[in-house]
Amino acid sequence: MPKTREEKAEYQRQWRAKNKEKMREYQKTAREYQRQWRESHKEHRADYQKKYHEEHADELKEYKRDYYQTPEGKKIKRVGSWKSQGIVSDDYDALYERYLSTTHCEACGVCLTYDRPSTATTKCIDHNHETGEVRGVLCNSCNVKDALK
Numbered sequence: 001m002p003k004t005r006e007e008k009a010e011y012q013r014q015w016r017a018k019n020k021e022k023m024r025e026y027q028k029t030a031r032e033y034q035r036q037w038r039e040s041h042k043e044h045r046a047d048y049q050k051k052y053h054e055e056h057a058d059e060l061k062e063y064k065r066d067y068y069q070t071p072e073g074k075k076i077k078r079v080g081s082w083k084s085q086g087i088v089s090d091d092y093d094a095l096y097e098r099y100l101s102t103t104h105c106e107a108c109g110v111c112l113t114y115d116r117p118s119t120a121t122t123k124c125i126d127h128n129h130e131t132g133e134v135r136g137v138l139c140n141s142c143n144v145k146d147a148l149k
Contacts (some may be wrong), residue, residue, distance in 0.1 A: 087125060088132030095134060099125060102137040110139050 002008045016023060038045070053060065067073040078099070079092045089095045102123070104111055112122040122142040127134045 025071045028127060031059075084126060085127075086129065086132045087134060099123065100135055105142055106136040106141040107138050107142040110141075112137070112139055 002011045003022045005121075036060060068077050074094055081097075082089075082092070087095075102112065110121055112123040113119060116122065118140055120139060120141040124138050124140050124143040125134055126136050126138045126143050
């Protein structure tokens with residue numbers, strides 16, 4: 001029997017290598033059991049979630065408000081907004097980085113602002129409304145002009 005942490009880890013690796021099929025079968029059985037359990041307890045879970053949200057509404061609202069002030073929360077909110085507007089991208093992370101790193105309008109060169117009420121220099125993602133393809137990061141003024149064409 002292995003004694004050290006490294007010996008235990010090596011023993012487990014060897015056991016898993018020898019018993020791949022046995023592990024797959026066990027995982028399949030476990031997933032099926034979990035699926036059946038969730039299905040049979042669906043109403044109970046929904047009632048519990050509803051009750052929890054009602055009882056903790058203020059805490060959840062405060063948590064959500066605080067979360068959306070973090071860099072990750074801001075990113076989630078911004079990307080979600082783009083998706084709801086129909087902006088399509090293979091890599092939303094890269095698009096978000098491009099959005100953050102762009103300091104001047106790609107059409108007219110004006111210095112961009114963001115996180116304020118909408119002004120002529122507010123940073124926008126310009127996209128084709130039919131295909132969802134991103135054309136660039138523009139100021140609000142250029143984005144509106146482009147939309148009117």
